[in-house]
Amino acid sequence: MKKVVLAYSGGLDTSIIIPWLKENYGVEVICMAADLGQGEELDPLNEKAIASGATKIYIEDLKEEFVRDFVFPVIKSGALYEGKYLLGTSFARPLIAKKLVEIAEKEGADYVSHGATGKGNDQVRFEVTTFALNPKLKIVAPWREWDIKSREDALKYAAERNIPVTATKEKNYSMDRNLFHLSHEGSDLEDPWNEPKQDIYMITQHPEQAKDEAEYVEVEFEKGIPVSVNGKKLAPVELLEALNEIGARNGVGIVDMVENRLVGMKSRGVYETPGGTILFRAHQELEALTLDRATMEYKQLVSVKYAQLVYDGLWYTPLKNSLDAFIDTTQENVTGLVKLRLYKGNVMAAGAQSPYSLYSEEFVTFEEDDVYNQKDAEGFIRLFGLPLKIKAMMEQSKK
DSSP states (O other): OOEEEEEOOSSHHHHHHHHHHHHHHOOEEEEEEEESSOGGGGTTHHHHHHHTTOSEEEEEEOHHHHIIIIIHHHHHHTOOBTTTBOOTTTTHHHHHHHHHHHHHHHHTOSEEEOOOOTTSSHHHHHHHHHHHHOTTOEEEOGGGTSSOOSHHHHHHHHHHTTOOOOOOSSSOOEEEEOSSOEEEESGGGGSTTSOOOGGGOSSSOOGGGSOSSOEEEEEEEETTEEEEETTEEOOHHHHHHHHHHHHHHTTOOEEEEEEEOTTSOEEEEEEEOHHHHHHHHHHHHHHHHHSOHHHHHHHHHHHHHHHHHHHTTOOSSHHHHHHHHHHHHHTTTOOEEEEEEEETTEEEEEEEEOTTOOOOHHHHOSSOOSSOOTTHHHHHHHHHTHHHHHHHHHHHHTO
């Protein structure tokens, strides 16, 4: 009997894929669920997978690897897709696919499968990662094959086969949750004119309902990696969990955006990323203190490309590896402490310090100093503006 290893979340799509694979391919279905910090969502997965027809299920605890090897590198990069999206789903998919490949190899399976639709980015992320890690594996993508055309069809299919699902016609969002974020798509959000309902948020307090007093948080970094919160050294998972709690109660990290999918269409997503938003802003403030102008400007260019690579699922690629090497070099002196002020969804800089700070009060002061000769600026400006002066002289000579 052929085996298929399915990336299983317990949601509507992957739940109905189990019987569909058995009915249409006559295969044994083995599920692999990645524990990336979904919490209570994982509790019923073993029972649900077996009830849906799977032979067995692996529930892999990947939280530490996720934060250490995926969250932190992206924070160091400064990647922000289209100026808003912190890429929480994007960089989770390569890790899930990596584990999917490992389980397939362990089980001697020839196929892997996923529940991503033919309209989305995740199909690309799962499959190009599979190509990169084991090109011999074959892929079954049911959404590109079956006759199910909508989530309503999927609910009907599940009901006909007594497959346990939690999705309903009334609350039919497509959601993805991990330690870093929670995303919401579909349903009433498909119309970009519709403001998200306040009860959509499952992690973050709505800013209007957050407390009326500002809260300060201090984050310490070593070579671009966060190591402590409010003076307490924490392991990667604990650190992100602590920042999530702080950010969530202050309404931090809600993003509502229309983005350009890799497959060519625009989509609308609402994201909750409380701890990730704090980390991103704190890291940004520390880099402002420790990076020289030329390095910072070039790193900003790299960050845009890095965000696109991650969004497009190109995690395991030579270019991504090369950009990581550049980014790691820029982070050698990104060590220090950042203080942020959180208030009703806003994250404001409140202070930063570093033993590698390039900020010199002695040079920048408006008071009298002994280190800077202001007359030096005259020659600098003359040379800096010389090309413009020559161009203007040429144009005047033609009149």
